[in-house]
Amino acid sequence: MFEKIIYFLYLNNLFKLCIYLLKVISIFNKRYHCRISFFNFFKKKRKKIKKNYLEIVYQPRIFILNFKNNRNNLIKKIYSYEYLNLKNKFSYHGHKNVYQSEHNLNKNIKFKKMSKKLEQIVNKNISKYLNFKKLSLVRMWFVITKKSGFIKKHSHLNSDFSAVYYLKVDKNKLSTNGIKIYNDYGKLKIYELNNKKNSFILRETKKKILLFKPKNNDLIIFNSYIEHSVNNYASKIANRISLPFDLSFD
Secondary structure (H helix, E strand, O other): OHHHHHHHHHHOOOHHHHHHHHHHHOOOOHHHHHHHHHHHHHHOOOOOOOHHHHHHHOOOEEEEEEOOOOHHHHHHHHHOOOOOOOOOHHHHOOOEEEEEOOOEHHHOOOOHHHHHHHHHHHHHHHHHHHOOOOEEEEEEOOEEEEEEEEEEEEOOOOOOEEEEEEEEOOOOOOOOOEEEEEOOOOOEEEEEEEOOOOEEEEEEEOOOEEEEOOOOOEEEEEEOOOOEEEEOOOOOOOEEEEEEEEEEEO
16 A cells, blocks of 8 residues: 555655655665655656656666677777866766766767767667657766776766666676666566577566676666666776766657
8 A cells, every 4th residue: 555655646746755755664664765765866856757757767677788889999989088087077976996078978079979879779679668768868978997996876867767888898707896786676677688589588686786797898778766886896907998878758
């Protein structure tokens, strides 16, 4: 009954009331406290959100696929980026041994073609799971994580889905390096593309923390409200390079 009440309030944009009720109920059952961040994500948007959109994004999902691309050419473009290693507003986000470019590479002539390609790949592969609603790539940037670097736990407020395309990662399967996903939602659906069958294989999990160890050319897509972090401890490569981007419904 409580879940149905919360869902009804959520669909009617009553996020503050959802948060209040969860704070009260978590006094008696702590497992509800972690769900507050989910409703807080929508409250911070400070705008009326359409019901059909809320229905689509209520179920947290992760999509994993791999596609071949000229990584080396893209890496060369990154290393020739005119502002490489210069401090910017993203240098003060509390991460360690990490460089982030400006978040406007999708408008940069060197990266514009790639941003369009990524947008097309995302829509081609996951739109049927989102009621065929189109996503537009609204921000893109590159991240260079050095040895012993980490990106602290965060989510992406100003988008609907977020993604990371991996250009250069550590191949050491025994390491604990990778992207950590924090599951505060109970059931999390993970869709992994089987290239031979050209279809996604679905698995569900209730694990609180998941560690994904991406390979080169992997693309991971997830709801923007899902909190995540990255570590690059004891890496065998000097620079871990990825291309994150944000997507929003048209």
